[in-house]
Amino acid sequence: MFKGSIVALITPMDEKGQICRSSLERLINYHIINKTKAIVSVGTTGESATLSQEEHVHVVMLTLELADKRIPIIAGTGANATTEAISLTKRFEKSGIAGCLTVTPYYNRPTQEGLYQHFKAIAENTELPQILYNVPSRTGCDLLPETVAKLAQFKNIIGIKEATGDLSRINKIKELVKSDFLLISGDDGTALDFMQLGGQGVISVTANIAAKEMMQICSYALKGDFIKARSINKRLVLLHEALFIEPNPIPIKWLAKKVGLIKNDTLRLPMTPILDSTRLQLEKAIQYANLKIL
Incomplete structure (x- = not known):
């Protein structure tokens, strides 16, 4: 369930900024039909930064309800305070989620020892599988391979979403961890190269509107057929x-509305509506991709 194309799902909202149940159900069904391997609920793309903790839990639990065991759900549970990350993780104990995606603490820029102690504390307070999430461009800190290797010794820390875009990280981590430790790309643009170097999949933004294509790319890549995988990826x-072009999820929400997957592309401040110049580039990209949405 943690290999292949995993979608970093957007959180659809109505025109007043409240969670839109009908759009969320449509998104989930779209991914089930197109054989997405799993859904990450309320990660970065799901606007975790602008949801309250109660809303955060509500969206994850609603996603679980609407999925109805048809697709695994991974909950985003990261926070910049260790106690908050532990608290959020424990809210999902015995809920039915498949695991947690836990981003490195953001803004406070911890040392490598601080990062180790943070994830160690979370792992020791839950039995839920944990996927580390490293995205320095957003968090201001970088989880280095040596620290990943130390954390991989905990039985419930099962992998990492590596979103640096630095392909050299793959071999550096692989050399330090056991073969069953999952390496998952967090960068759509380099995801196929990531898998060719030994990664097992991608947690994808693009999959929100190109679920079938991302599933096919990953499926071919994991079978070693990179010619077919690249022929599809070329369109994307x-x-x-x-x-x-603009901060995620501004563009993907606008596109999801444009293709009819959600009713509104509502965002919460400080996220702002998409620029006209970005729309033009997205329209060109979607035309070039030649997607079959439904």
Whole structure:
């Protein structure tokens, strides 16, 4: 369940900024139909930064309810305070989620020892599988391979979402961990190269509107058929790039509305509506990708 194309799901909202149940159900069904391997609920793309903890828990539990055991759900449970990350993780004990995606603490820029102690404390307070999440461009700190190796010794720390875009990280981590430790890309643009170097999949933003294509790319890559994987990925290159012209999830929410997957592209401040110039680039990218949404 933790290999292949995993979607970093957007959190759909109505025009007043409240969670839109009908759009969320449509998104979940779309991913089940297109054989996405798992859903990450309320990660970065799911706007965890602008949801209260109660809303955060509500969205994860609603996603579980609507999925109805048809697809595994991974809960985003990261926080910049260790006690808060532990508290949020424990809210999902025995809930039915498949595991947790836990981002490195952001803003306070901990040392490598601080990062180790943070994830160690979480792992010791839950039996839920933990996937580390390293995204220095957003958090201001970098979880180095040597620290990952120390954390991989905990039985419930099962892998890492590596979103630096630095492909040299794969071999550095692989050399230090056991073969069953999961290496998952967090960067759509380099995900295929990541898998060719030994990664097992991607937690994808692009999959929000290209679920079938991302599933196919990962499926072919994991079988070693990189010719077919690259032929599909070639159509998505412009889309991978355009989705990050503005901060995620501004572009992906607008596109999801445009193709009819959600009713509104509502965002909460400080996220702001998409720029006209970005729309033009997204329209070109979606046309080039030639997607079959439904």
